[in-house]
Amino acid sequence: MMSTTDTSSADLGLRPEEFAEAAEAPIEDAKGRGLRDAARVLAQAGLIGVAAAEDDGGLGLPIDFALPIAEAAGRLQLRFPLVEQILLAKAFGSASTGEGGDVGNAIAQALAAGDRLGCIAWQGSISEGLAGHARQAAQCDWVLVADEAPAAESILAEHGACGGASLLEVPGLTVEADAALDPDVPATWLQLADARVVGRLSPDAFAQLRTDACILLAGFATGAAQGAIAKTAAYVATRVQFGRPLSAKQAVRHWMSRMLLVTEVSAAAARRALALDDDGSRRDARPALAGAVANAAFVLEKAMHLHGGMGFTWEVPLHHSLRDVRAIDAFCGSGLAYKRIGERFIDSA
Numbered sequence: 001m002m003s004t005t006d007t008s009s010a011d012l013g014l015r016p017e018e019f020a021e022a023a024e025a026p027i028e029d030a031k032g033r034g035l036r037d038a039a040r041v042l043a044q045a046g047l048i049g050v051a052a053a054e055d056d057g058g059l060g061l062p063i064d065f066a067l068p069i070a071e072a073a074g075r076l077q078l079r080f081p082l083v084e085q086i087l088l089a090k091a092f093g094s095a096s097t098g099e100g101g102d103v104g105n106a107i108a109q110a111l112a113a114g115d116r117l118g119c120i121a122w123q124g125s126i127s128e129g130l131a132g133h134a135r136q137a138a139q140c141d142w143v144l145v146a147d148e149a150p151a152a153e154s155i156l157a158e159h160g161a162c163g164g165a166s167l168l169e170v171p172g173l174t175v176e177a178d179a180a181l182d183p184d185v186p187a188t189w190l191q192l193a194d195a196r197v198v199g200r201l202s203p204d205a206f207a208q209l210r211t212d213a214c215i216l217l218a219g220f221a222t223g224a225a226q227g228a229i230a231k232t233a234a235y236v237a238t239r240v241q242f243g244r245p246l247s248a249k250q251a252v253r254h255w256m257s258r259m260l261l262v263t264e265v266s267a268a269a270a271r272r273a274l275a276l277d278d279d280g281s282r283r284d285a286r287p288a289l290a291g292a293v294a295n296a297a298f299v300l301e302k303a304m305h306l307h308g309g310m311g312f313t314w315e316v317p318l319h320h321s322l323r324d325v326r327a328i329d330a331f332c333g334s335g336l337a338y339k340r341i342g343e344r345f346i347d348s349a
Contacts, residue, residue: 014061020068023047027076035117035139038080043114047082051212052089056108063090063212064274070216071267074223075230077320079185081119081136083216085111088118088144091201091209092167107142107167107199118142118167120213121190122331125149126166129192133331137188138175142167142198145190146206165206167199168192181330182323214285215273217328218292222266224321225296228303229259231318235307252306259299266292289332296325 026045030038042048051066052058059065066086073082089111092104110116117140124131125146134143148163174191181187201209233256236246246252270292273285300322307316 014065016064016068019050019065020072023069023072024076027072027078027082030080031076031078035080035136039085039114039117041114042080042082042085043112048085048114049089049112051086052108052112053093056089056093056105057112058089058108063215066090066212066216067219067270067274070219071223071226074220074225074321074324075227077224077227077317077324079320079324081117081140083213083220084120085118086216087120087209087213088142088167090212091205092199103199116141118144120144121146124190124192126192126195130189131192132178132187132189133327134188134190135185135327137170137190138177140170143170143173143190144168144201144209145192145195163206164203165201165209166195166197167201169196169198172196181327184320185323185327187327187330211282211285214289215270217332218266218270218273218285218289221289221292221296221325221328222263222270224325225259225263225266225299228300228318228321229256229263231316232256232259232303232306235316246306255302255306259302262295263299266295289328293325293329293332297322297329300325 023045026041026047030041033041039048046059047069049056049058050061050069051063052060054060069086070083073080089108092107092111107116111118117136119134119137119140119142121131121134121137121143123133125148127147127149131143131145134140137143144165144167146163146165170190173195174193176189176191177186178189179186233247236252236256239246247256266288269288270285273283273288275283277283300318304316304318304322307318
């Protein structure tokens with residue numbers, strides 16, 4: 001099974017799994033800061049530009065190396081749009097943009113350096129004049145929006161049907177916060193009248209961004225589940241009831257085993273999506289994302305249950321991770337995706 005990792009990175013002795021450890025310290029440092037300061041910390045550590053071209057101030061590594069960083073962000077409950085920053089810094093460049101290399105390079109350099117913040121509106125389009133599910137957009141400089149309506153149905157829609165996408169300046173747009181799902185990091189809806197375009201992605205570049213997004217968002221959701229399991233394992237090992245720790249109860253052990261099993265399945269699926277198939281073609285990353293979101297939601301809800309529901313009383317901050325996972329589910333529609341994935345599998349048989 002071949003990986004998409006460059007031979008050059010292998011020659012340098014770099015391994016994606018090592019990046020998870022290297023990412024933990026700057027992510028912990030960034031957690032206590034505002035978005036702008038956090039961006040500088042993460043950029044200085046090379047996390048934002050991990051997959052951006054070296055000419056744009058990045059490390060020039062394949063998306064394989066960004067996956068463990070996304071997992072670490074989910075595991076450590078980083079409430080910063082790191083996945084979006086990585087995706088935009090990689091996507092914008094002379095080879096990707098439809099308006100010339102200088103524009104794309106300048107955008108990618110500003111993102112990789114942490115000088116500008118970008119987000120992605122996962123639903124809506126410029127043709128509709130409305131875009132949504134752009135988390136933390138009010139605090140960002142730029143937002144990426146699909147040009148055409150068909151591409152806005154879901155990140156899990158057919159990638160081949162995508163048009164291009166445009167990067168818009170957030171100042172000047174009407175931004176409406178939707179705190180129904182998460183009052184701390186609300187989703188935002190954007191009115192796109194009189195939007196100013198600062199850069200464009202070609203259809204091929206936008207399709208590649210969506211593929212990369214499936215992998216990194218799957219990693220983030222899996223990381224959130226991993227963090228919940230670690231917290232729950234520590235809790236049930238020390239919480240004593242009737243003279244015995246909760247971990248001594250067989251039912252608790254069964255649930256913990258099942259939580260670990262589905263999380264490992266999600267992690268394996270994301271890494272498999274990075275590998276080429278037997279014909280040397282890229283695998284479809286959408287099933288990995290759909291599975292990771294569903295599995296992470298199950299793990300987080302069960303972790304709250306095993307904590308005695310304390311996640312709902314803010315004593316255990318597992319609700320932050322659950323909200324992040326539910327936000328991903330809201331814009332990618334993993335439930336409907338399962339049906340479509342099944343239909344495609346039946347049609348191909």
